[in-house]
Amino acid sequence: MEIEDQIALLVEHINKDVTLSKTGIKKLSSILQFKTLHKKELLIEPGSTANTMNFIVQGAMRSYYLDENGQEHTLQLGIEQWWINDLYSYLSGKASRMYVQALERTWLIQLPKTELEELYHHVPEVSNFFRIKIQSAYVALQERVIENMSEDAYERYNNFRNTYKNIEQRVPQYIIASYLGVTPEFLSYLRKKHS
Amino acid sequence: MEIEDQIALLVEHINKDVTLSKTGIKKLSSILQFKTLHKKELLIEPGSTANTMNFIVQGAMRSYYLDENGQEHTLQLGIEQWWINDLYSYLSGKASRMYVQALERTWLIQLPKTELEELYHHVPEVSNFFRIKIQSAYVALQERVIENMSEDAYERYNNFRNTYKNIEQRVPQYIIASYLGVTPEFLSYLRKKHS
DNA sequence: ACGGTTTCTTAAGTTAGCTTAAGTTTATTC
DNA sequence: GAATAAACTTAAGCTAACTTAAGAAACCGT
Numbered sequence: 001m002e003i004e005d006q007i008a009l010l011v012e013h014i015n016k017d018v019t020l021s022k023t024g025i026k027k028l029s030s031i032l033q034f035k036t037l038h039k040k041e042l043l044i045e046p047g048s049t050a051n052t053m054n055f056i057v058q059g060a061m062r063s064y065y066l067d068e069n070g071q072e073h074t075l076q077l078g079i080e081q082w083w084i085n086d087l088y089s090y091l092s093g094k095a096s097r098m099y100v101q102a103l104e105r106t107w108l109i110q111l112p113k114t115e116l117e118e119l120y121h122h123v124p125e126v127s128n129f130f131r132i133k134i135q136s137a138y139v140a141l142q143e144r145v146i147e148n149m150s151e152d153a154y155e156r157y158n159n160f161r162n163t164y165k166n167i168e169q170r171v172p173q174y175i176i177a178s179y180l181g182v183t184p185e186f187l188s189y190l191r192k193k194h195s
Numbered sequence: 196m197e198i199e200d201q202i203a204l205l206v207e208h209i210n211k212d213v214t215l216s217k218t219g220i221k222k223l224s225s226i227l228q229f230k231t232l233h234k235k236e237l238l239i240e241p242g243s244t245a246n247t248m249n250f251i252v253q254g255a256m257r258s259y260y261l262d263e264n265g266q267e268h269t270l271q272l273g274i275e276q277w278w279i280n281d282l283y284s285y286l287s288g289k290a291s292r293m294y295v296q297a298l299e300r301t302w303l304i305q306l307p308k309t310e311l312e313e314l315y316h317h318v319p320e321v322s323n324f325f326r327i328k329i330q331s332a333y334v335a336l337q338e339r340v341i342e343n344m345s346e347d348a349y350e351r352y353n354n355f356r357n358t359y360k361n362i363e364q365r366v367p368q369y370i371i372a373s374y375l376g377v378t379p380e381f382l383s384y385l386r387k388k389h390s
Numbered sequence: 391a392c393g394g395t396t397t398c399t400t401a402a403g404t405t406a407g408c409t410t411a412a413g414t415t416t417a418t419t420c
Numbered sequence: 421g422a423a424t425a426a427a428c429t430t431a432a433g434c435t436a437a438c439t440t441a442a443g444a445a446a447c448c449g450t
Contacts, residue, residue, distance in 0.1 A: 065341050065344075065345070067341075067344075068345075069345075071345065073344040073345055075340065075341070087337075088333070088334050088337055091330045091333070091334070092330065092334065134329075134333070135287065137333065138282065138283070138286070138332065138333050138336065139286070139287065141336045141340060142270070142283055142336060144340055145270065145336060145339055145343070146260050146268060148340070148343055148344075148376070149262075149268045149343075149376045150262035150263070150264075150266065152436075152437095153436080172396085172397060172398090173397075173398065174396095181343075181344045182437070182438090183437075183438060183439080184397085184398075184399095185398090185399080185400085185401095185437095185438080185439085185440095186436085187398095188398060188399055188400080189400080189401095189437090191399095192399080192400085347406075347407095348406080367426085367427060367428090368427075368428065369427065369428080377407070378407075378408060378409080379427080379428075379429095380407095380408080380409080380410095380429080380431095381406085381408070383428060383429055383430080384407090384429085384430080384431095385407095387429080387430085391450105392450095393448100393449095393450100394447100394448085394449090395446105395447080395448075395449100396445105396446080396447070396448085397445080397447080398443105398444080398445070398446085399443085399444070400441100400442090400443085400444095401442095402439100402441095403440090404437105404438075404440100405436100405437085406435105406436090406437085406438090407434105407435090407436085408433105408434075408435075408436090409432100409433085409434075409435095410432090410433090411431095412430090412431095413428105413429080413430080414427100414428080414429070414430095415426105415427080415429085416425105416426080416428085417424100417425080417427080418423100418424080418425070419422100419423085419424080419425090420421105420422095420423090420424100
């Protein structure tokens with residue numbers, strides 16, 4: 001995809017929440033970086049530090065955590081026009097304990113933290129935009145804590161299918177299981193039972 | 196407790212993360228409100244909107260969610276010098292779906308949202324302080340999602356005891372169970388088994 | 391189009407955590 | 421300081437979800 005088109009997509013996305021001026025768009029454009037990941041490639045891994053915000057132009061990604069037993073726990077999934085990151089590492093500046101991985105060949109627009117924070121002073125709408133995004137990340141997490149505590153696996157699976165309608169088909173089932181917090185075998189069993 | 200002493204506590208707490216000037220402290224002081232809650236009294240309930248930040252001067256509080264089966268799920272616990280709120284409602288301005296309740300007779304300092312946001316412009320250290328607090332709230336939530344997915348109930352109970360050392364003794368066990376996501380009976384069983 | 395890898399399914403046996411119910415201890419209140 | 425309410429324990433029976441293992445299906449890559 002042309003870089004111009006990629007930028008247009010990002011601007012359109014941001015304009016859903018705030019209103020960017022012409023000069024705001026120009027200044028924003030000047031800090032953007034473009035990156036392509038092939039399937040299974042890692043953007044972030046434990047020990048590295050997240051120093052960009054990452055917008056998915058095309059493709060699919062996930063962030064996951066590997067526990068002491070080697071079990072994967074998917075925290076976030078995203079496709080076109082979602083943001084993907086380890087916000088913990090990005091916000092705190094500390095080393096990540098997570099993996100952020102491409103699930104397909106993926107095109108990203110990256111906003112480096114230093115430049116972005118500088119940009120906040122000149123284009124406050126961008127600052128507002130990310131404040132809104134981080135708030136909704138918080139809300140989504142809280143939603144998930146509540147859901148995990150009050151619903152059984154099949155209810156959570158149904159919620160997932162509603163929330164991530166377009167994503168379900170593109171992501172292997174064992175990753176969905178690791179997002180829901182069940183084994184792939186058990187998810188397979190649930191699907192059969194309720195079909 | 197004297198109001199002067201309460202303010203001193205709050206200022207001392209904020210000064211752990213940022214540095215307030217004399218005039219900053221003065222401006223901050225001018226927007227504070229003071230509230231006392233008796234045991235079991237609700238600060239926020241479903242339908243109401245959180246429009247203050249709440250600092251616990253003395254006492255203990257929790258936030259919890261009531262699911263469709265009438266089951267309580269405790270999301271946050273706090274004692275002296277913790278902040279307690281439904282951040283979702285505060286940040287979004289939408290009606291809360293949670294309860295925020297005093298577990299003992301509790302003294303709060305409240306910072307009304309409108310005044311606080313105005314204050315941000317004049318005392319940016321206060322703005323920084325709350326940005327830091329909201330980030331750590333996010334991090335704590337993510338920690339919890341990971342923990343709930345990768346640890347069994349007894350491990351989570353031990354984590355809880357480490358993280359909330361001083362709180363455990365002051366909070367009924369059934370509330371701790373509702374925080375951990377297990378029944379009170381099962382927590383009781385675990386405690387006996389490992390004692 | 392074939393061979394290998396990755397993903398998904400099925401099923402039997404097991405376990406962590408739940409439900410119900412009754413009894414006991416600990417707090418509150420008047 | 422009794423009376424009542426709130427919180428905690430114990431135990432039996434149950435169920436959701438896990439483990440292990442093996443086979444089937446889908447999906448690459450050359």
